[in-house]
Amino acid sequence: MDAPLVLRALGALAQEHRLAAFRLLVQAGENGLPAGAIAESLGVAASSLSFHLAALANAGLVAQRRQSRQIIYTANYPAMNALMGYLTENCCGGVPCTEFIACCPPANPKDVA
Amino acid sequence: MDAPLVLRALGALAQEHRLAAFRLLVQAGENGLPAGAIAESLGVAASSLSFHLAALANAGLVAQRRQSRQIIYTANYPAMNALMGYLTENCCGGVPCTEFIACCPPANPKDVA
DNA sequence: CTTATACTTCAATAATTGTGGAAATATGGA
């Protein structure tokens, strides 16, 4: 995952409604959710939600497929993993952290010794 | 880490110069870097950088301390860990992932076997 | 072929964010 895409992904998640929508989609799993259900759940206008879903899709974080009249959105787990991977690598650059989950260490090298 | 703070943290990282600055600070480790060095490294005006560092500080991602005339910024690893933790929990909600590090698997299951 | 539903795109506007010069603040040294 290159920096520009990382920026788009972070930007996509850095907004109340988009983060909420993405979380809904993650919970929804493989089946995903139709745009209308997300809009209703979040309480935003359909056109607003469409704008936000486009941002998530543009960042590669969600996929869409048409099912009859509805458009079903699903979370793109590999893309989210790639983002996590980038952050894990780049937020922990100089610090050894092999034995902790996630990689990011608890700040203090002496805790590792 | 609650949702509003997560949004601030994501928003803080979702900008070219701020992501770059944060990466520099992560690499710099405990010693951190003075604001001026970061500004020069990124090629932005001091006042612009100050604005960006304030955003990172506001999100709790960096700390600052004065050292003589300079103000030294350092990455706040625990805060970054907390962000990673939130994303890990909330980006993987419906998906079984117990056997992978971080929860989000490293894209490639064979690496784990 | 008309009508209804589910969404998206467009357009206008409001709100937020990013930018750098100039002025202000804090520290250190002559």
Added chain:
DNA sequence: TCCATATTTCCACAATTATTGAAGTATAAG
């Protein structure tokens, strides 16, 4: 005290982002 350095705050302005109603597109059904 006076001057230089390091950085922030203030200000005006540019650029981007968010919001919603209205119009457009695609699908389905009578």
